[in-house]
Amino acid sequence: MGRTLFDKIWESHVISERDNGTALLFIDRHLVHDATAQAFDQLKSEGQKVRRPDLTFGMADHYIATHDDPDRDPVHDAMVTTLAENAREQGITSFGANDERQGIVHVAGPELGLTLPGTLLVCGDSHTSTHGALGALAFGIGASEVAHVLATQTLWQQRPKTMRIRIDGELGVHVTAKDLILTIIRTIGANGGAGYVIEYAGEAIDNLSMESRLTLCNMSIEAGARGGMIAPDETTFAYLKGKPFAPQGELFERAVEAWRGLKSDDDAHHDKEVAIDARSIAPTVTWGNSPETALPITGHIPDLGDIETSKMEQYQATIEYMGLEPGAKLTSLKVDRVFIGSCTNSRLEDLREAAKIAKLGRAKVPTIVVPGSQQVRQQAEKEGLHEIFHQAGFEWREPGCSMCVAMNGDSVPSGARCASTSNRNFAGRQGPGSRTHLMSPAMAAAAAITGHLTDVRELEGTKC
Ligand SMILES: CC(C)[C@H](C(=O)O)[C@@H](O)C(=O)O
Ligand code: SF4
16 A cells, blocks of 8 residues: 555654554654753753754844834843853754844755755654655654654654645635635644644645645644645745755756655555645635634634533633633624734745735834744845835834744733734733734734724725
8 A cells, every 4th residue: 555645754753563552763853942942951950961963953033122112131042052052061053143044943944944844854843744845754742752852853653644635626715824824723623633644735735836736734733633744746846956054966867866756656555535625715814812722714713502501611711811702703893902923824925925915005013024933024124025014114123033932032911912923822822911812914914004803805805
């Protein structure tokens, strides 16, 4: 029987297997960020050194400042400095403050060519699934696993099952990878991917740009999946060509020949198959505290009568926390803040989409745009996107995780409603008491200039 893309990568990394089905895997790339200090402490307390500093790369992102903030907590700077010190001590290449390669680990990694097809990549961060967009097997690991990889460059893992999600048909105007993944999560549930690695396939996936594929795979974890991946193709090869850490010249051509074999065989078996028609998807927003509360922007907050008895308690808690009126139109929800950024949606393509909408008006509420990396920032500035944002009253910041998780102090005030391009909307995610609605960059920019959740297609007169 044929093998899936996942099988091919998994099997080429197995060093040893136990009878209980767990395998010891070789790790090709280990990315560490500034919230990984605990793992380095564990390593040191055990008297160990990093086994393969040449395969380990550091990135300052969670705690890094995105603007001059007189109230900045010195502890946040200390986290950034600690990563730099650990990297220096262990001989690891690390991209910290003031490095032009710095960025959110899941934005800067692929853009530097650190993520390559067929490789096994891990990072102590749940959104490591992002890197699967390049045809890598990539997943997040816990702090003690980070310490294990630092010490051995290997990891014990239970073999996950595979799920293939096929998206056929064409996506409509202003329907993006973000709308696609939110719809997938609504369809299979926030726990629907538990125990699986998802392979995305089909016409709509083939047609996605590399940046959109990164957005899609990024949120696989929000469906509970171990990872998400897409077979590498011409889009992937064109994206990787010339990236500083990718193979160069003749070696690149040889690598591409090998990468062409990285796809599921026609007779390969996936443990679960799901199919969604791209034409059925509209610009989408979440209303609650789980990404599965995603709905087309044309919809309403569910009414009491729509809720199953077993979910009633949770529904009522959500309505109260989010300050919602059951049955209200989604577009009636006024926002207090807008955040355009995060490893889901802070790449150049995202900022271009947001800028197109920003041109149509001026921000009615405080809006920040946080590029995902220094490279994205530089390129956006070269194109004049920052000027467009300035003119629209959007604040242009330095790269980092920022308001996605509020670990660096960029937070949404308690009780405030935020239109956000990030990936998590649970209670308190963007700061204690914050209320988050997830959406695409164009939809977030539309909310900024109207002051409420908005169907970007109507704003632009493109609704079909
Ligand atoms: C801080 C880090 C470990 C965390 C994660 O694992 O995802 C963060 O990136 C997040 O998005 O919540
Ligand atoms: S941008 Fe948000 S989701 Fe991504 S790594 Fe940073 S905190 Fe996690």
